Amino acid sequence: MTAAESPDIRQLQGESLPAGDFPVGGKQDYRVFFAPAVHEKIWKHASENVALEICGVLVGNWQRDAVGPFVTITDFIRCDSAKSGFAEVTFTHESWTKINAEMDTRLSAFKIVGWYHSHPDFGIFLSDRDIFIHQHFFSGAGQIAHVVDPVRKIEGVFAWQAGGPVLRPHFWVGERVFVTPDRPPPEKWDAVRDRLAGTERHLGQVRQTYSLTPEEQAVVKDVVQELVNLVERESKSQRKAAGADEKSGQSAKKITGDDKRKGDDKPERGKKKSAPPAIKSDDGPPKSGDKTSPAKE
């Protein structure tokens, strides 16, 4: 793969890829397609024990059609030797031995097109550690990171853009388009911060309306500062709990993926705001591709 320094899916444009037909319709600069059986098995793997983070590699091929490059994921290799527990997933030497052995034999016609791992109940993002793994083992321009949260029933696919893994707006599982909302639902502490800003304005008015003594003003200022600190602490602990790292910028945002999975149509989402439903195209005759694609980039 070219340009390991700053991988980007646009680099695939310059690569010679075999011609192929994207299994379903759809226009997007880089399309990601999961064979439904593989997608189902990845979810099964992730759901086996939600106390553990699990991981594995995605296997398939890159191809090109008139729209552009795309990747089809038609197999996977689970890494049972990956050390889990409360520690984050990792690809051990043994994992790679197993992966390479399978790639050299059973899967020799295919390529490692990315990896998947689970985030049981902590949402869809890539941690610093995940980004490290992605950069070191999956830095090919078209290689993706698939994150599954088997507790919240959400998932997302990240692809390289300008050297960083970025959440794709949608991907395909069979004929179904899985839509990722443009924006993550606002986090709780954002609302608190907004309210606090309002309180601060209000206190400013109070200070002006009632001519307070410097001492009284100092008390008001202290109270506001106390509130600001409280919100900061709260937001930090929430972020920590979510496993997100504030420093890791673009890709560490907590983003809710589409959570409509096959056989999982119960609105069992707790208090979380509903994500837009997946656009299902398997209810009727397959529509022409472009119509099933809600957004063109």
Ligand SMILES: [Zn+2]
């Ligand atoms: Zn992770």
